[in-house]
Amino acid sequence: MTTKAKICGLSTAETVKAAFDGGAAYLGFVFFEKSPRNLTPEAAERLVAPIRGKGVKTVAVTVDPDDALVDRLMATMRPDLIQVHGKETPARVREIAQRSGAGVIKAFSVSSSADVDQAKAYETVAEQFLFDAKPVEGSALPGGTGARFDWSLLEGRRFSRPHFLAGGLDPWNVAQAVKASGAPLVDVSSGVERGPGLKDPALIAAFLDAVKRA
Numbered sequence: 001m002t003t004k005a006k007i008c009g010l011s012t013a014e015t016v017k018a019a020f021d022g023g024a025a026y027l028g029f030v031f032f033e034k035s036p037r038n039l040t041p042e043a044a045e046r047l048v049a050p051i052r053g054k055g056v057k058t059v060a061v062t063v064d065p066d067d068a069l070v071d072r073l074m075a076t077m078r079p080d081l082i083q084v085h086g087k088e089t090p091a092r093v094r095e096i097a098q099r100s101g102a103g104v105i106k107a108f109s110v111s112s113s114a115d116v117d118q119a120k121a122y123e124t125v126a127e128q129f130l131f132d133a134k135p136v137e138g139s140a141l142p143g144g145t146g147a148r149f150d151w152s153l154l155e156g157r158r159f160s161r162p163h164f165l166a167g168g169l170d171p172w173n174v175a176q177a178v179k180a181s182g183a184p185l186v187d188v189s190s191g192v193e194r195g196p197g198l199k200d201p202a203l204i205a206a207f208l209d210a211v212k213r214a
């Protein structure tokens with residue numbers, strides 16, 4: 001089975017090109033003020049224009065988004081998918097999907113098997129799942145910190161939706177992470193950066209090569 005990759009937190013034309021040219025299946029853009037990767041929907045619209053309609057899926061990464069943000073995203077960037085990385089309930093995920101017309105990726109913060117079990121309640125409302133490490137206590141960010149969880153918590157798990165493994169992946173550990181978790185999709189942000197929010201085209205290419213070989 002071929003593993004597909006999402007490069008998350010893109011903020012320049014150069015790194016969007018590196019992710020697209022390297023064969024990323026998903027490109028993620030962050031809309032969360034506390035993040036060093038935060039963009040306006042209008043800036044994201046300009047970044048996705050060159051790759052729109054070329055087969056790669058665009059993802060708007062949000063945290064407990066209100067209706068105004070959902071509407072603004074759909075009026076500008078028009079993402080294929082909206083990732084929700086906060087404390088959204090199944091009912092709220094359903095509302096976001098219906099309001100936007102986009103698919104929703106529901107992210108779960110994982111440190112135990114019980115955290116993975118939460119996905120069951122979202123089977124009928126989310127299009128995809130994403131399992132990320134639980135951030136350390138007091139962290140300003142719910143994701144994008146490079147924190148990892150025990151990848152084997154996903155091993156042998158069956159979900160009704162395709163799922164991403166995220167959290168602390170990089171070009172050197174992603175093959176082992178795929179092997180240990182069995183995840184069909186992987187997601188990376190800080191592991192392909194040379195500093196907070198500064199994506200590196202060479203690291204993006206190395207990550208995507210490692211995923212192809214995994």
Ligand SMILES: O=C(O)c1ccccc1N[C@@H]1O[C@H](COP(=O)(O)O)[C@@H](O)[C@H]1O
Pocket residue numbers: 008009028030032035036037061062063085132141142143144145146147166167168169187188189190191
């Ligand atoms: O990347 C961010 O800044 C971010 C902000 C708010 C919510 C989610 C965010 N990122 C997500 O976290 C995963 C894991 O990041 P990392 O690889 O451990 O740095 C990332 O892929 C995004 O989906």
